Amino acid sequence: MLRMVFCMCLLWWTLPAHATLLEVVTEEGPPLQYLEQGQIRGAGAEFVERLLHRAGYSYRLSMVPWARAELMATTQPNVLIFSIARTPIRESQYQWIGRLLTIQYSLFRLGSRGDIQLERLEDAKVWRIGVVKGDVRANWLRDQGFAYASGTGPGLEEAPTPFDNLRKLQAGRVDLIPSSTLGLVGFCQQTGQRCDQLLPILDLPFRAELYLAASQGTAPDILDRLRKAYGQLVKDGSYDRMLGGYQAQ
Template identity: 35%
Template sequence: MHYGIASARVILRRAIRASLVLLMLAGTSSVVQAAERLYLFTEHYPPYNASVSGEGFAHNQEEITGICTDMVKAVLNRVDYDVVMKMRVWSYAYDWVQGRVNHGLFCTARTDERENLFQWVGPLAPIKWTLFAAPDSGIALESLEDAKGLRIAGYRGDVMSEYLVEQGFDVIMNAAGDVNPRRLVLGQADLWVTDGLVGPLVAENEHGITGLKPVLVFRETPMYLAMSNETAPEIVGDLQRAVDAARAAGELDAIIARYQ
């Protein structure tokens, strides 16, 4: 009788200890899961990144498409992380992700000035730094230096616009780039600096403007997924291996081909 009671007590104590261990493990698992959630931001910059609705913002990855977005999704399909993806104004997103754990920004041009601000995953798609003129413009440029003295439409936070400002060019900054084709045709700017694919697409889709003149391509840079410096190097390594695997499998080239 006493032996049976003692045995029951031992079994009960063991069950309680096992339950406590399971609770502790469950709590640890929740912490690990939270630590492995990635927060990725982009901007409305078709054809590289675009909201399905056509608006300049989106709240999840199902609402975002485009060359770079599809590349990032292909990479994410090869890793086991929970992902929150949002579209916001570039200048806001650029500042927001810096200093925050597991935050990233795509697609971001990798430049000397930005090198130490992020951990870089890629390359993904390249961009061609292009100066466009209005359809009826007679502007012709042999070199970038020929654009000195001309008014160039750009936007805040854009690497091409910031580069021209640093080089002493007259850049008219806006909060976003989609108003700039209109500035050209209204004579408010002589040139517009943007990517070679982006310019004609935005001009036609946003304003019905066709025939923009690409007068000079003055640089080409690869774009990356830029992860914050506070993100664990192990996560960055996982993402880089996924990029390399997706490229080796031909997925990234296939995505570019779909948009050409």
């Protein structure tokens, strides 16, 4: 599928209950949210849309690179963002609506790269690691002492999207990428890549709680309605039916 990295794909729903239009932003991350014939699909996107319908808000759903999504959600009111990892650094930057998923991350390499063997995280510092700009995995690796690469040397190399990051791994431009099994399987299905060519070689001591969050400046009454709608979807079983099968993979 041909993709334009910086294109914005929009879904605009107008509901009668509330006049406030909420901007909802996400990045492409199959199987939770992805593009299919110009439409945003996936269990994560569908759950968020059901929540917004339940709360009765008009919204515009956009799929953009993660750095742009975070910029919108940290500089404008009435912006929702998903699926965003809840971390201590981000705690005061957003207003948190509800948890979507728990994700476990590992370092992956190509099956053909038998020269890459890791027994501990420190061993990965001699390799070039692909990360997505602004992503929680990049931030976590920085906290563990990983530096950005200089020239063609080891370190972290940024990409604008997860698809670009995977392509760099396939092309040999990076040696490792941090990912969840769930996320990698989704990208393999979208790109036609054989997942058996991608091997996890080190589980990271890092789980992320992925959330739907709102920007600061979003009105308290909007937050209350969204959180109430989230609670209703948990209580009536919609959450488990839509997202239960994706947890901690």
